[in-house]
Amino acid sequence: MAALDIASQNLDDIALVDIVPGLAEGEALDISHRISEIGIDVEVKGSTDYATLRGCEVVVVTAGLARKPGMTRMDLLGKNAGIIASVAREVAKNAPDSIMLVVTNPMDAMTYVALKASGFPKGRVLGMGGVLDLSRFKYILASRLGVSRSSIDTIVIGEHGESMVPVASHTYVGGVPLTSLMKDEEIVQAIEDTRKSAADVIAKKGATIFAPGNAIARMVRAILWDRKEIVPCSTLLEGEYGLNGICIGVPAVLGSGGVERVLEIKLTDRERDMFNRGADTLKEAVASLPPL
DSSP: OHHHHHHHTTOOOEEEEOSSTTHHHHHHHHHHHHHHHTTOOOOEEEESOGGGGTTOSEEEEOOSOOOOTTOOGGGGHHHHHHHHHHHHHHHHHHOTTOEEEEOSSSHHHHHHHHHHHHOOOGGGEEEOOHHHHHHHHHHHHHHHHTSOGGGEEOOEEBOSSTTOEEOGGGOEETTEEGGGTSOHHHHHHHHHHHHHHHHHHHHHHSSOOHHHHHHHHHHHHHHHTTOOEEEEEEEEEESGGGOEEEEEEEEEEEETTEEEEEOOOOOOHHHHHHHHHHHHHHHHHHHHSOOO
16 A cells, blocks of 8 residues: 555655565556556556665565554564564665665564664664554544544654554644643543554454555655655664664654654653653563564
């Protein structure tokens, strides 16, 4: 879905790589047929050969086992770490100047794996999570407030998982603080429902597809067009938010260099506690990884 969104927005040519013979080629043809009808001339090609990635500016990594009903994102840690390390090395070999956007769960931990395995500078390996999570938070808030989704300006940071932090203290509805429009218990419930959103979709249809595809395309656009757009993404922290040596979701400036700057925002005590809880989970995850 991400490739279709990127192609439909006419962002750039696309190369798809998959180990399953014929799958990437078939997807490339299907997408090409779709965009041809509406006059988009983006070239989409597919292959099983990583050499197809040569010259790519952005590489989106979705390889690995998908989350199943009843699983947490962290349940996939051991299974996907080896896969992501192998893919990251191939990306570094065939697209050494690219920016790597990691989607595979547990996303923050896999971003760390990809960073270490690739040897890329920290700004050129980032993870997708916050943009997806904020889309779910916006949906829930708009539904409960009875307003247009376009009126809501919010951000979600922290671990892309059960400890994610929808930042209510920095959420505005048409410029009005959310905290003046909803009671505290209503905000707490909206946050909890946001954390459960992915599991609900997976339980009902088996996988999340459309919302992640949109989130990926938005981040790719910010990088390719050097938009200097502030979006939440997972990146390696080196002192920011009092943390070192883990990748976790924070507000960042995205441009042609990837993550060009991390922004620190003031959090409430409750938001900070949840952010640190997610950080502790990720520290444990990183500590349990085999040598990369």
